[in-house]
Amino acid sequence: MVDVTLARKSAPSGTFSWLFARRGRQGFDWSDALTYGFLLLGVLVMFTPVLWVVISSFKTPANLSEFPPTVLPYSAERVEVEGYAQPLPLFEVAGEDGEVRLLAQIRRVGLNAQMIDPQDVEAGPFTVPVASAVPLRQVNFVLENYTNLLVGQGGDIWRYVYNSLFITVVATVITLIMNSMAAFALSKYKFRGRNVALLAILATLMIPATVVLVPTYLIVAQLGLVGNLWGVILPTVATPTGVFLLRQYMLTIPDELIEAARMDHASEWRIFWRIILPLSSPALAVVAIFSILSRWNDFLLPLIVLNRREVFTLQLALASYQNENEIRYDLLLSMTTLTALPLALSFIFLQRYITSGIASTGIK
Amino acid sequence: MAKLVLEKVAKSFGLVNVLPGVDLDIEDGEFVVFVGPSGCGKSTLLRLIAGLEDVSSGDILIDGDSVTHVPAADRGVAMVFQSYALYPHMTVRQNLSFGLENIRMQRPEIERRVGEAARLLQIEQLLERRPKELSGGQRQRVAIGRAITRDPKIFLFDEPLSNLDAELRVLMRIEITRLHERLGNTMIYVTHDQIEAMTMADKIVVLRGGVIEQVGAPLELYNQPRNAFVAGFIGSPRMNFVEGTIGEVSGETFTFTSPDLPAMTLPRRTASLAAGQKVSVGVRPEDLIVSKGKGSGWPVTVSVAEQHGANSYIHCSRPNGEPLLIHQPGQSAVERGDILNVSPVPARWHLFDASGLRIEIEPGQEMAPPILHTAIQ
Numbered sequence: 001m002v003d004v005t006l007a008r009k010s011a012p013s014g015t016f017s018w019l020f021a022r023r024g025r026q027g028f029d030w031s032d033a034l035t036y037g038f039l040l041l042g043v044l045v046m047f048t049p050v051l052w053v054v055i056s057s058f059k060t061p062a063n064l065s066e067f068p069p070t071v072l073p074y075s076a077e078r079v080e081v082e083g084y085a086q087p088l089p090l091f092e093v094a095g096e097d098g099e100v101r102l103l104a105q106i107r108r109v110g111l112n113a114q115m116i117d118p119q120d121v122e123a124g125p126f127t128v129p130v131a132s133a134v135p136l137r138q139v140n141f142v143l144e145n146y147t148n149l150l151v152g153q154g155g156d157i158w159r160y161v162y163n164s165l166f167i168t169v170v171a172t173v174i175t176l177i178m179n180s181m182a183a184f185a186l187s188k189y190k191f192r193g194r195n196v197a198l199l200a201i202l203a204t205l206m207i208p209a210t211v212v213l214v215p216t217y218l219i220v221a222q223l224g225l226v227g228n229l230w231g232v233i234l235p236t237v238a239t240p241t242g243v244f245l246l247r248q249y250m251l252t253i254p255d256e257l258i259e260a261a262r263m264d265h266a267s268e269w270r271i272f273w274r275i276i277l278p279l280s281s282p283a284l285a286v287v288a289i290f291s292i293l294s295r296w297n298d299f300l301l302p303l304i305v306l307n308r309r310e311v312f313t314l315q316l317a318l319a320s321y322q323n324e325n326e327i328r329y330d331l332l333l334s335m336t337t338l339t340a341l342p343l344a345l346s347f348i349f350l351q352r353y354i355t356s357g358i359a360s361t362g363i364k
Numbered sequence: 365m366a367k368l369v370l371e372k373v374a375k376s377f378g379l380v381n382v383l384p385g386v387d388l389d390i391e392d393g394e395f396v397v398f399v400g401p402s403g404c405g406k407s408t409l410l411r412l413i414a415g416l417e418d419v420s421s422g423d424i425l426i427d428g429d430s431v432t433h434v435p436a437a438d439r440g441v442a443m444v445f446q447s448y449a450l451y452p453h454m455t456v457r458q459n460l461s462f463g464l465e466n467i468r469m470q471r472p473e474i475e476r477r478v479g480e481a482a483r484l485l486q487i488e489q490l491l492e493r494r495p496k497e498l499s500g501g502q503r504q505r506v507a508i509g510r511a512i513t514r515d516p517k518i519f520l521f522d523e524p525l526s527n528l529d530a531e532l533r534v535l536m537r538i539e540i541t542r543l544h545e546r547l548g549n550t551m552i553y554v555t556h557d558q559i560e561a562m563t564m565a566d567k568i569v570v571l572r573g574g575v576i577e578q579v580g581a582p583l584e585l586y587n588q589p590r591n592a593f594v595a596g597f598i599g600s601p602r603m604n605f606v607e608g609t610i611g612e613v614s615g616e617t618f619t620f621t622s623p624d625l626p627a628m629t630l631p632r633r634t635a636s637l638a639a640g641q642k643v644s645v646g647v648r649p650e651d652l653i654v655s656k657g658k659g660s661g662w663p664v665t666v667s668v669a670e671q672h673g674a675n676s677y678i679h680c681s682r683p684n685g686e687p688l689l690i691h692q693p694g695q696s697a698v699e700r701g702d703i704l705n706v707s708p709v710p711a712r713w714h715l716f717d718a719s720g721l722r723i724e725i726e727p728g729q730e731m732a733p734p735i736l737h738t739a740i741q
């Protein structure tokens with residue numbers, strides 16, 4: 001008896017049980033409806049634009065400029081006709097007698113179009129008013145945007161990918177080392193002015209990045225790093241949030257461990273590398289994620305420092321697809337999708353650390 | 365060979381003077397226990413010896429060489445921490461060999477030492493595990509093992525058993541004692557548990573407020589406490605103290621009176637007694653003779669009789685409400701509310717003066733050996 005009731009009460013088990021979790025695990029409460037409604041709204045608000053971009057990146061330029069826009073990518077159906085080099089677009093043409101015929105368009109002249117019957121090439125081309133012809137279309141995810149992007153323009157995109165990757169990886173590695181060393185000193189050594197130093201570091205959080213943009217540029221220029229990837233990497237390798245987050249985490253590492261290591265003949269460097277760093281890995285992961293995100297998406301600093309096309313990052317290249325004359329929506333959309341992909345992947349794999357890390361920054 | 369000498373070792377944190385100046389000699393191979401209530405500076409003293417804190421003044425000598433300004437790692441001491449301080453991200457093997465790798469010892473020698481320590485402590489099957497997969501007792505062994513692999517002159521233990529449950533504590537106590545017998549190194553052990561001190565030490569150092577109150581063998585401290593603090597601290601349950609004044613002093617005896625108790629005539633064993641002097645008589649719970657009904661002793665009322673089976677602890681209250689504890693071997697027939705007559709076993713009581721110092725017994729008037737009680741007469 002007990003077993004039966006227990007079994008009935010227990011929530012659906014398995015990986016996706018959280019999807020159907022309910023309040024009190026019995027029946028469907030009105031608060032459940034509210035909760036799910038709210039969450040659904042959130043999902044729609046967050047995901048519709050992303051989904052729109054991804055779907056649109058598979059549309060042809062003609063399809064993109066259509067009004068009203070279509071949800072799914074459509075393209076005209078084409079057919080090979082003997083005697084014509086290119087495949088011709090198909091149209092449904094209503095004749096004067098009301099009969100609907102499938103015709104291929106050769107060319108369009110004003111309000112009329114020259115068409116040919118693909119079934120009956122012998123009959124030769126004839127003229128049809130455009131008004132009576134409806135293009136025959138089907139859902140078609142075209143990959144041209146991507147192939148144009150990756151292969152076209154002399155493969156410039158790969159240079160941008162390299163630049164972005166180089167900046168992200170190198171800057172993140174340096175950021176982790178610099179921040180963790182500062183955090184180690186601030187959390188585990190007692191010295192005069194320790195709290196002043198920490199406060200000074202935290203105080204820089206109150207200065208908006210845009211305010212220091214020009215001074216930063218001037219320093220970079222003085223160092224001769226304009227147009228150089230290092231000019232983007234170096235100015236922001238030390239982040240106050242990173243130092244603070246790591247310091248707070250390192251405070252939780254017991255001092256006895258460090259004392260034990262010291263008695264074990266470990267130098268301070270070795271204590272840092274062998275004891276402190278491995279034990280702070282959860283906090284390091286969080287700092288790494290924040291750094292990867294901000295570096296990959298960074299726009300303003302690269303925009304002013306990287307002034308040549310060869311050193312453009314992906315974000316700069318993206319921006320360069322729109323100028324005063326035209327906006328290359330096809331390239332813009334496909335590149336946006338590709339650019340967001342690494343971040344989406346890193347989020348999926350590092351989600352665990354992000355949630356735990358953000359939670360810990362809130363508590364301590 | 366490791367003889368440790370502390371010469372006027374003082375330590376202050378800011379304005380707080382934790383250790384005003386400690387002088388202590390520890391012979392080679394001795395098992396010394398620092399004991400005292402919390403905050404008495406015993407852990408600080410250990411950390412000074414380890415080199416984890418700098419002394420404010422004074423000198424620490426190991427084998428005659430001053431190590432006051434030698435870094436912790438080079439003093440030839442190894443420490444077992446209260447929290448074990450095992451590196452959580454390393455396996456037991458890595459924990460044991462970390463210190464040896466740091467001095468660039470040859471691999472085969474590291475293997476040999478780790479293997480030896482693991483065999484000695486019976487943790488060979490745990491070498492590939494991480495600390496969090498171990499029980500408290502196993503972690504304790506690994507922490508001791510880490511100290512052993514370094515082959516130190518002096519082992520330092522900082523309350524190593526305080527995180528273990530009572531049963532395991534008894535086992536580890538015996539094990540550490542056996543380890544000391546086998547290794548023969550000098551060991552210094554800090555604890556606030558006087559049972560640990562009594563059972564393990566060759567020499568106990570009782571500290572209070574950074575000052576050494578008494579140094580001596582366990583039973584020496586038990587039988588001849590130098591002052592009321594040591595008398596009360598060593599021994600469990602605590603010694604009973606009865607405050608009062610000395611009445612008549614005659615050739616062989618003197619009378620002791622307490623406001624709430626009838627005067628008692630006790631044999632005089634020392635010359636330095638004056639009528640009217642304020643003193644307190646200290647009697648251990650097992651050194652009280654109990655008789656039911658009227659008698660010549662102190663009348664006390666039983667408030668609780670704890671029956672442990674093999675022992676009985678009878679909590680009594682004096683007429684003025686102050687407690688008095690009686691320990692009797694075996695089982696007791698007394699009940700709550702009974703009036704008992706107690707008097708100290710002849711020559712098993714201590715006399716302390718107003719400042720708490722022991723009034724020494726004259727030579728030839730030694731304390732009687734402890735006696736075994738028989739049932740209530």
